[in-house]
Amino acid sequence: MTLAxxxxxxxxxxxxxxxxxxxxxxxxxxxxxxxxxxxxEMVQAKPGVRERAALGLDGSATAVQLAGRDPAWMARAAAMVADQGARIIDINMGCPAKKVTGGLSGSALMRDPDRALRLIEAVVGAVRVPVTLKMRLGWDDDMRNATELARRAAAAGVRMITVHGRTRCQFYKGVxxxxxxRAVKRAVDVPVIANGxxxxxxxxxRALAQSGADGVMVGRGAQGRPWLLAQIAAALEGRPFxxxxxxxxxxxxxxxxxxSALAFYGRELGARVIRKHLGWYMAEAGxxxxxxxxxxxxxxPACVLAYLPEALGARGERVAA
Structure with a gap:
């Protein structure tokens, strides 16, 4: 896979x-x-899944991430979203949340590499689009098995591997x-992405220099700053910032x-979903x-739209203009 x-x-x-x-x-x-x-839940069309899996079929650089512990359900879900137009299927083996790992999904699969491999093989066999994998360094410091799992995943047909530089038991603590x-990158011939x-x-x-990875993945840093990825790309390529x-x-x-959120979810749900984004935007604006x-x-919503220019420091600028 080539990402630009x-x-x-x-x-x-x-x-x-x-x-x-x-x-x-x-x-x-x-x-x-x-x-x-x-x-x-995707296959059974549980409430709320449509919004999470909406693909944005007009965007070529879009992946749908699936989680689960049963190879058959994962294969069915992968085939479903691929048929609907997903360009890439990403398998989640990195989520540290207790409600996910408690169901033996997410990063819990790193404790059972054989099951993880069966799941990967089922998804790869179910679709013709590229399948990628996101994982952590391991479950804890006594089980740092990302390199071995990456090697087996690549052999099974995974086309790219993203590694968050923490174990599951670290969650988001420490650095x-x-x-x-770097050990994962040395072990496989597919692109490796550094995260965290x-x-x-x-x-x-620094992440690229220390890991030898082919690219980076940005998460929480983009909250309230949707332009951040473009700025990082410019910095890495030596272009004007x-x-x-x-x-x-x-x-x-x-x-x-x-x-857009109100149009996508409907007025009531959209207003709730977008609230956290508004908080991050206002933090960015001071x-x-x-x-x-x-x-x-x-x-x-009309009141929110009326308040936002002042909240974000734009009203005075428009008056001056």
């Missing part, structure tokens, strides 16, 4: 829905990945061990994201606490 630029958006539950992925892609990204979708990813603590061009450069939207341009972008509360507690 080699900067990817990480799958994040409740965050990387279709409106946010489209916004990130509009600035430029090598690949955007859907939030994790439970394979059995990502990018250097430990990458928040700007400098950290991306694109400025982040400011003032009226920033407010227009946020208002557009807000309206919005005063009283205005922040006003925006986040408003129920009428």
């Amino acid at each position: 630029p080699p900067v990817l958006l990480a799958p994040m539950a409740g965050i990387t829905d279709l409106p946010f992925r489209r916004l990130v892609a509009s600035f430029g990204a090598g690949l955007v990945v859907s939030e994790m979708v439970a394979s059995q 990502a061990d990018w250097a430990a990813i 603590d990458i928040v700007d061009g400098a950290t991306a450069g 694109p400025d982040a939207p400011k003032g009226a341009a920033f407010a227009d972008m946020v208002c557009g994201h807000y309206e 919005t005063p606490n009283d205005m922040r509360r006003t925006v986040l507690t408003a129920h009428d």
